[in-house]
Amino acid sequence: MQQVRFRFMERRRVFLLLSAILLCITVVSLTTRGLNFGIDFRGGVVVAFTTPKAEPVAAVRTVFAAHGQPQASIQALGTSGRQFQVRTTVISDHTLQSILAALRARFGKGVVENSVSEVSPTISRQLRSRALLAVAIATVLMTAYLSIRFQLGEAGSYSGLKFALAAVIALLHDITLTVGLFSVFHLQVNSPFVAAVLTVYGYSMNDTIIVFDRVRERLQQRRREREPLQDLINVSLNQVLSRTLTTVATVILALLAVYFLGGASTRDLALALLVGVGFGTYSSVFIASPIFLWLATRGRPEGRLARA
Numbered sequence: 001m002q003q004v005r006f007r008f009m010e011r012r013r014v015f016l017l018l019s020a021i022l023l024c025i026t027v028v029s030l031t032t033r034g035l036n037f038g039i040d041f042r043g044g045v046v047v048a049f050t051t052p053k054a055e056p057v058a059a060v061r062t063v064f065a066a067h068g069q070p071q072a073s074i075q076a077l078g079t080s081g082r083q084f085q086v087r088t089t090v091i092s093d094h095t096l097q098s099i100l101a102a103l104r105a106r107f108g109k110g111v112v113e114n115s116v117s118e119v120s121p122t123i124s125r126q127l128r129s130r131a132l133l134a135v136a137i138a139t140v141l142m143t144a145y146l147s148i149r150f151q152l153g154e155a156g157s158y159s160g161l162k163f164a165l166a167a168v169i170a171l172l173h174d175i176t177l178t179v180g181l182f183s184v185f186h187l188q189v190n191s192p193f194v195a196a197v198l199t200v201y202g203y204s205m206n207d208t209i210i211v212f213d214r215v216r217e218r219l220q221q222r223r224r225e226r227e228p229l230q231d232l233i234n235v236s237l238n239q240v241l242s243r244t245l246t247t248v249a250t251v252i253l254a255l256l257a258v259y260f261l262g263g264a265s266t267r268d269l270a271l272a273l274l275v276g277v278g279f280g281t282y283s284s285v286f287i288a289s290p291i292f293l294w295l296a297t298r299g300r301p302e303g304r305l306a307r308a
Contacts, residue, residue: 007234008237008286008289009293010230012286015282015287015290019177022177023177026176026180026181029183030179035179035182035189036183036186038188039087039089039121041128043121044118045087045088046085046086046116048086048113048116049113050112051103052082054082056081060086060103063099064086069091071188072086073086073087131194135201142168145164146160146209147160147164150163150216162296163215166288166295167205167209169291170291171205171283175197175201178276178279187268192268196272196273199273199276200279200280204283204284207248207281207284210243211237211284211289214236214237214239215233219232229296229297237285237289241285248281255274255277
């Protein structure tokens with residue numbers, strides 16, 4: 001048997017317990033606090049105004065943040081640097097007048113309010129329902145595809161369905177914890193967050209497939225040997241570890257650059273991707289693989305490969 005540097009499966013119960021704790025925290029937070037839906041879900045107001053001279057967007061954002069609107073979407077119109085359009089959650093007339101007064105105190109009395117209008121949510125309940133239905137259908141189809149792709153031809157223990165179930169459970173684990181983090185820290189959920197979750201959906205599944213593909217190859221190559229399945233999975237994980245770490249490190253470096261240098265408009269998107277990519281890499285090793293091990297060894301002596 002090939003020597004392994006890291007014996008991941010021996011520590012699987014610790015990481016499964018850790019994930020269970022995080023999932024419990026997520027469920028409690030979603031139940032008690034819910035999600036902080038932003039303008040795209042709840043609707044809001046659009047405020048257009050003109051300043052006496054060109055001003056940076058960051059300065060305008062500071063004023064809105066000081067009045068309880070840190071997630072306001074601020075856009076400079078034209079090339080003069082004097083016209084701005086701000087989209088934020090529904091606010092009272094008193095708060096709006098306070099913000100305008102603060103803008104005039106900051107940029108001068110020449111600040112002119114051009115218009116204030118209410119906007120409907122761009123992500124309606126119907127669109128959300130359709131999106132969830134599309135994800136559910138995609139998950140079912142992906143389960144069927146993985147069941148066929150990873151079928152080894154052995155009657156039972158290492159069928160493709162067990163690979164597929166483990167991969168889908170790990171995927172749901174990643175998405176749930178990503179959503180849970182935004183609930184726990186009361187971060188705003190808007191269109192960029194939805195895009196980030198869908199990206200994590202694909203990344204997490206791809207990362208798990210890479211791991212399982214190596215496990216399947218070793219099962220095909222060594223199915224006539226009496227090697228414990230737990231050891232086989234450890235060897236497979238060690239063989240793909242370098243590739244996995246290199247890939248995730250490259251992605252994280254790019255996302256960190258977006259988070260720190262991309263400005264406030266892309267910060268939540270980058271944060272959601274950072275969390276999701278981190279959980280996706282973690283789950284491929286510590287969630288998907290242990291779950292497959294459990295599914296494959298139920299009702300039989302643990303870790304013995306079935307003879308062809």
